[in-house]
Amino acid sequence: MESTRVRTATSADETPVVQAIVAAFAGDPVVRWCFPRAHQYLANMAPFTLAFGGAAFEHGAAHCTDDFSGAALWLPPGVESDEKAMEQIIEDSVTDAVRGDLYGVLQQMADFHPREPHWYLPLIGVDPPHQGKGHGGALLAYALERCDREGRLAYLESTNPKNITLYQRHGFKALGTIQAGSSPPMVPMLRTPAN
Numbered sequence: 293m294e295s296t297r298v299r300t301a302t303s304a305d306e307t308p309v310v311q312a313i314v315a316a317f318a319g320d321p322v323v324r325w326c327f328p329r330a331h332q333y334l335a336n337m338a339p340f341t342l343a344f345g346g347a348a349f350e351h352g353a354a355h356c357t358d359d360f361s362g363a364a365l366w367l368p369p370g371v372e373s374d375e376k377a378m379e380q381i382i383e384d385s386v387t388d389a390v391r392g393d394l395y396g397v398l399q400q401m402a403d404f405h406p407r408e409p410h411w412y413l414p415l416i417g418v419d420p421p422h423q424g425k426g427h428g429g430a431l432l433a434y435a436l437e438r439c440d441r442e443g444r445l446a447y448l449e450s451t452n453p454k455n456i457t458l459y460q461r462h463g464f465k466a467l468g469t470i471q472a473g474s475s476p477p478m479v480p481m482l483r484t485p486a487n
Contacts, residue, residue, distance in 0.1 A: 296430035316417025343377035369409035396472030
């Protein structure tokens with residue numbers, strides 16, 4: 293494991309941060325169910341990333357490794373994704389065969405979100421050649437220190453079963469399964485603040 297330095301990303305870092313996430317999700321089961329063709333994925337994942345988690349940049353909650361090999365977009369309590377932009381991307385780019393099931397998945401995601409104030413992690417990822425080197429864990433630790441300091445819950449949905457053990461090592465617990473129609477399963481996970 294190499295030492296990983298993590299910092300808060302600024303708006304000037306938006307492009308490399310989003311590109312790291314786009315690279316990281318290229319093989320993600322849920323994302324590629326939505327965008328199964330390379331041209332669909334490459335045309336839509338960056339705008340979807342900004343719609344889903346881009347508010348993190350405005351709130352000092354976008355984080356990256358120094359070399360941009362990994363990034364995380366957190367939404368602070370009370371801050372939401374840009375649902376209108378997300379819906380437009382879905383309507384314009386997701387096939388009819390998937391769209392109805394995807395809206396079912398999104399409804400289940402909303403149902404699992406904690407009702408009390410919490411930090412939400414819509415997107416975290418590491419560029420595939422840099423995976424397995426501790427970057428994901430460093431990104432999580434960087435943000436979770438703040439959650440602990442503030443005494444706040446942290447919540448995410450794991451779209452890839454390979455990542456569940458990483459989240460568990462950082463204190464997240466599975467709440468159930470999100471799945472609708474043809475969708476791959478997702479696992480909603482919650483972490484209570486450490487004392």
